[in-house]
Amino acid sequence: METNSRNWRWERMAQLLAASALLLLQNSVAISADTSSVHIVYMGDKIHQNPQLTKKYHNKMLSSLLGSKEAAKSSILYSYKHGFSGFAARLTKHQAEAIAKFPGVVSVIPNGIHKLHTTRSWDFIGIHHSTSKSALSNSNLGEGAIIGVIDTGIWPESASFNDEGMGQIPSRWKGVCQVGEHFNSTNCNKKIIGARWFLKGITDQTKKLLHGNNTNEYLSARDAIGHGTHTASTAAGNFVGNANYRGLASGLARGGAPLAHLAIYKACWNFPIGDCTDADILKAFDKAIYDGVDVLTVSLGFSIPLFSYVDQRDVIAIGSFHATAKGITVVCSAGNSGPLSQTITNTAPWIITVGATTIDRAFPAAITLGNNLTVWGQSIDTGKHNLESVGLTYSERIALDSSENLAKACQSGSLNATMAAGKIVLCFSVSDQQDIVSASLAVKEAGGVGLVYAQYHEDGLNQCGLFPCIKVDYETGTQILTYIRRSRFPTASLSFPTTVIGKWASPRVASFSSRGPSSMSPTVLKVLQVWTFWLHFLRKELQRTVDLHSCLELQCLVLTWQE
Template structure:
């Protein structure tokens, strides 16, 4: 993350965290072993499913264990940070590495790990995906806009004064709610209402990791959001109606969240400091623990871990662990896929019980005219509303004004431009890679005295905000045309127009280039991401405390923005179908997703080369809320099935027993990894022939007959048995088998297809991904 931008969504700004992690690791390795053994650091002692329903008894067990380790109750009291006693059992405490090794051998302890730190991964978007506010028969109306559901948001807090969080029209606080409105710095009990019904903050893990305090920072030791990320995601999921919301006059319209009448519960775990920030495992797990206790229905988590991923029973994958316990209690957990695309195998949050969301574009554009001195007009995109060039000014190419002729200034990185030559001019810059961004280039041009920026980049999925000077983003083709004019003209000049807001003219959706791609690097047989949703240039509430922006509504891009879109949709579906499980809801989203854009053609991805989006880009496809509400059939999955899946990927019965607090017998089934009842089928290593089983539950018309339609991957033959499923009052759940046979003679790449069950009204589509593998040691 670029700490000066405070935009925690773009992968280009998240490099800071990776560098920080490497520095911290190297720093730790420089100390002698004796220091590592005696230095106290926060460790998480995970004990799996709680053994007692009484939280006080569970907490007492934790203190007794820690007292035994440390020798006294007083030492345990001063050491412990958190006791996890609602959703699962465990605690976080300051202990040495040798003490951590010792307590790991105590009876009942599943795992002990050091505290880690993770990163944080709308006026038009809802209409774009079909949730029209004024339509009398749509999902928004039928679900009463999510009234009665509670969305928990684990993020950077909330700015409660935002107009998006007023409670006009809200129903009463649900009777099952058990949470609190935790007070703190500039956050009082009256900051909660019938919209924000509860708020908590967790900082002990982050404090220990960073020695953080709020002196001289914009952070607040309370649920109040000093960054803006949490406010943005919360208002996207469930913001109330706000008329004429805009960013400095752009994208003006009626702002609202996906479920405008759903309630919000805020769990602040992510903290922003001048030289970095993040969210630690200890704090994240405590948020999950409290959210389970408080009674949320949905959890929206726009946080992720870096590659390489940790296993699903490894405490360093705190989101996987916390979400397992939440899902087993009926809470749907929605997570962002990550912002490390378009590279394959970068998707985060890959546990099969999660709903993982990729980011896409919408059909809104902000065209800006670039008028050259030869009267030729070219067009780019801009969301800058500042002092524009009403008259022609000098135009130059960044390489011509390099501060050091021996160092390339093509991409206008900080310190690369000569202020004497840049002053008063519009500068043309070319991005060299996806890791460079217009925001940092605009700061460089501004510092050098430039008055405008034209930024050429190979993809167009998202426009960085520029606060200081007008900025226009163009593709390489337009950038090259401008460069040709600069080279030919004796005194090149240009002026930039104000941007406009245009909707319905741009082919969308497109998969954002930054959106992390599959397949999963840890369990490739589980398709991730599950679904795609709007996540590019999303306008939502923001915090005025963020000095880099300070606006009430802000454009942000990232899978962090896509995640709460799906969380809001889940709230609507949950209101309509309160007894549906998290797996059933995920299945409804995946199997009804759209495959085509506004032009009727296949959805494409944005990247170094454009291609049709495949399941590793967008899972089942682009979210279609109206169809997801009535999917016809669902692929439901139980906690027991998830447990057997954990058995199949190598975990022992004893370790899983400690995780779940139930006696587990791992079944000997060689196909368990492929037979987990997901709404997709992924076979990463098809050698010759394999048969996969699935079962579907009828949630549509009682007496229904569904027939199979198969689109086999290239080079793969595919047979479904039976080819017809007949449902009635007795037979509500039916199974089928799919047999795959490879005809490829050489090692293959992934090929894609689909299986659709249809009764003529519903089309229940499962994406299929298959890779042929001819030898075991290829």
């Protein structure tokens, strides 16, 4: 009886599609003159349990709109047929408006673009691998769980992804290890049990392929940016002893669920940097649901203001809704737009939305002035910091053009090379257009040997390579400037940074972490989980060093599943 009912529904829907197409042709809708672009035709839950029937229905719908099976085949990019129903296709504006009137279509969404939003952290929040009385010891370390990561791919050679001590791949797993550029089946193991990549949406959006267009991207699941590697290792990186960053932050690196399996879905690309399109993201959700993941982490999102849920343009909300309906926990980052209020993203009620905090670790570096006053900043650069009694100057004193304000922040080309040569230069941040890395390059180009960079409070540290640079707050910067103005021959010595734990009040919300309330519904409260963000992944080189990243993409991963 159920089969007869389904057959009747199929026949009825086919009749309605034919009638709709005929009506549109009779009304002489101009559907070929406009330029086409990718649209997502979202149709809600699947009508058919058989994915092939769902795909056939999509093709028939598109054929009835475009006039032939060949035109439909040329137009369609993806058929979403596992977790929900819909498809992505190249359509003109008139075609998109026309198909929106077809029966069963919930909405037609233009293909938008999204942006991509450590060793001590687990100890800081009380999860100690070596202690018997801990949340980690009472769990199974994520054994048997499958964590899906929708991001920029993975660097499989990282020590965090070795499969030592891993259990067998769950029999329910349906995924594959998709081969591609510098990525083959041997890159998967019992840790990385699957990898897929999706780029039809991004290549159509940019009108050119990534490969060979001044990018370092790989046409495979291999990570060219580092973001996906970072997030995957934070979620489920295996144990790596003596991990450190050039001697700093030494310890045991591990993910939240170190014995969980990883499924990688590369939907974000280095074009220009970290772009992910709706069409590719939805396909990643669709495949992850089919493959059998238990948890999905998604560290990307829209910019504000947010779309309304009834607007149907928030594809992360759509994909996560269908994943949650299938029993998959979806965890998303809140965004990197703090400290302003109403900047939070990914606020759908079925998503676990997570903010970022600091931890009680810092990397202080001493600045000893010529008058024997020692002030402190922070640095993660372990180059030639042992500069002793070196000349110290203020950037405005050595400006090429004193009538401009460029030298204050040490912008490129603003410093007098003769006056900067061999000296440590003090610079002040005056806008978001300049940062400590750019300033260090300007000082180095001018012949300077070190940088002290004063800026407003901002959590996280940037590396200047092997060039000594120390970040200080405005108060400390002003103290140093006062000394320079009062001294006839100001000098300073810079020390190496060290790792200090437990001397700072933590946790507190990180400066960059997006804040509520929601810009869409400010009067409705949602619990926002806030966790630590100082988590690290091994560098691409097979060295026992880690990159210190302080970005909000990690906060969603601290909440990954443990039984």
